[in-house]
Structure formats: C-alpha cells, structure tokens
Amino acid sequence: MGKNEQKEIASRLKRLREERGLSQEDVADKLDISRSAVSQIENEERGVSSLELASFSKLFEVSTDYILGLEKESAVVLPKELRHPPKQNMRITIPKLNIDKFKQVLLYILEQCAGKPNIGKTVLYKLLYFSDFNYYETYEEQMTGATYKKLQYGPIPVEFSKLVDSMERNGEIQKLNAEYRSYPQERYIPLVKADLNKLKASEKEIIDKVLIAHSDKTATEISGYSHEDIPWKATEDKEIIDYELVFYRTPAYSVRSYPEEDSDEF
DSSP, X not given: OOHHHHHHHHHHHXXXXXXXXXXXXXXXXXXXSOHHHHHHHHTTSSOOOHHHHHXXXXXXXXXXXXXXXXXSSOSSOOOHHHHSXXXXXXXXXXXXXXXHHHHHHHHHHHHHHTTSTTOSHHHHHHHXXXXXXXXXXXXXXXXXXXXXXXXXXXXXXXXXXXXXXXXXXXXXXXXXXXXXXXXXXXXXXXXSOOOGGGSOHHHHHHHHHHHHXXXXXXXXXXXXXXXXXXXXXXXXXXXXXXXXXXXXXXXXXXXXXXXXXXXXXX
C-alpha cells in the first residue's frame, strides 16, 4: 500500500469516526483493539490489516471498498429527493404537544433507566426522539406531539427545558449536575411514578423497544446513531424535523414492515 493510499484511508476512517460522534476510545472498545492502534492508523503510522478493515466496515456501516477509496459514496446515502425535499409534494405534520403525555413518557423512561450512569440530558433527548418517531412510523399518529429540532449533536425536543423546569418546581423530578467519563452531565431523577393509565399499551411497547436498543449507549454513541436517521439527515440545520420523514427511513432504522410493491402494477 502506497503512502498516498494509506493517507486517504486514514483520513477516511477518521472522518467516518467523527461523523458518527465516536472517540478513538469508543472505536477501540467496539473493535476490541487498543486506542493507540486506532491513533496510529489515523495518524498514518501504520496500515490497516484485512481483519481490521472488515471490522471498521461493520462498525461504520460502509463497504470495505468505500474505506479503500474504490467507491465514491458510503452505504448510507440520503435519497436525492430528500436532500432538498419539495415542500409542495410533502405532507407536513404539525406537532401538537400533549403536555401530560410528554411528562408520563419522560417519567417512565427515567423510571426504567435513570440509574444508568450514561443517562444524561443528551441521551434522554434521543430516547424521546426515537420513541416519538418510531411510534409515528408504526401507527401514523403522534405520541407526545413534541417538536424536535435538528442541532449539531442530533435531534432535541424543543419543549424539553421548559417542561422539565415546571416538573422540577412541582416536585416531579430532581435535576442533578454530575460528571460522566470526565464530561459534565445533567441528570434527572424521577420523584413520582409515571401514571401508566395514561400510556397506551402500544406506546409503552414502543418505548420499551427503544430503551432495549439504545439506553446503554453513551451520549456520543446515540448522537452518532441519530445522525444516520433519515428524518435528521433530510432536515436543514436548526430546522424542525417533520414526522413524515420517518416513511423514508432506510431499512436499518425503519421499525415498520411495509408490503412489497407488486412489480406488475403500473
């Protein structure tokens, strides 16, 4: 492998890591290699073995050919019609916040996982996002009706801060300032139980699936994961994410089974 090829591979791997919000330590843990090995690869101090190449390919969900520079685009590519979706052809879903439902969903999520050290505000944002958007994709109706905005580290519920402050004043939750992996962390402890009578069985089921899939992720991991979801990718920075975009999700993110189109139909 020539120096130029090694340089391009190193640059590509570093970019893929950063795009997914992962640190070198995160990558090392996931690939079961040392952090120094990741650093050496990114700094062109050594090449990538075939086994490491396959591991990077699986971790970043791109082909080995892409990492080697043999194809131009990664495996997850935003559909052309969604890069600048034509507003006149899209059904726009206006969020309608159900304050009490939002509180019960937040309390339920906190009951289930507030004790985990990784569950700070950033992770909560994403757990709420995937709960709301997965529910909408599955049932075509809003759960909490929260409004989500696209920001640098992933989608955030716009109403979160105001509602949490209200819940804290009412003695429903307690806000704590902590530290996780040397980073400041804002945590929340539930002081009352969620009223499960106000949650549908279908809503609780979707939330439970989200928690199983994502509640053990760090803020970095879940932020990086959210960046590959079509609703986030198809939205301009600092704009509101439309719920309807869930119907353009890639198979890796879709939570709904769609009937295959009949090839004989015109």
